[in-house]
Amino acid sequence: MSEPPTQVSIAAGPLVGPVLRRVVGMFAARADLPLDRLDDAVLVADLVAARAPSHVMDSTVDVALSSSARSLKLKVGPLRAGGGRALVVDAAVPGVGNVIEQLADGLDIQTEDGHEFLHVWLAYSGTL
């Protein structure tokens, strides 16, 4: 049975990475993602933690997490105008390319109540 999202709000600072990677890893495991996709989810969490503080509205990094059978969804924001795209672009690694774009099964930027949110989906192959 699916449940409402879990909301994590971490003050932009040294705890964003350690806390976010732990929570995302747990939700990926709960979604029964295979180990390679769980690693991918944690890598995406690390990138969001590293890049999002530059693009958030206030002084916190907010992520809503929801998991279902073999899929995990992250909703990052509220972000500043243009922050969703900027966050994805910032995740590019020289020689590797854009890591979030390569790892995510889906990316979307949506506006709610005048604020931007970046939606990231990860799933086991063929689930979405």
Next chain:
Amino acid sequence: MASASSPRDTDIRLTLPARPQNVAVVRHVLGALADALNLDRVVVDDMRLAVTEACTNVVRHAYLDGEGTIDVVVRPRGDVLEVVVTDEGRGLGPSPDTAGPGLGLALIKALTQSLEIQRSEQSGSRLVMGFSRRTPSMDMT
């Protein structure tokens, strides 16, 4: 100086559906916090047990007839680590499936340096738990 309620760069807030599996999420976050802040193992164990007990109380007793949330705020403040667990349910009270008040609050009180409890049947309950980040020195004499 920032007020007690203004966010600092180490504050964490979790809002989760009040379901048993989510108590583990809170425990994991406390583990991550403990690693990042290099907290003493004894302090971490006490904090995890007390916060688990507080969250379990919410899951078991706060929302008897529907869905609800647990709100957990963690605020490191100097030598004190403050954890606030809030629900919007019926507030703390005796368990409907046990004869007495249970050991939960007594256990939390024993494990915390400070404990403040606010409760009402209209607005739920709020536990403010303070933990010393220093391990009590063992008196071996």
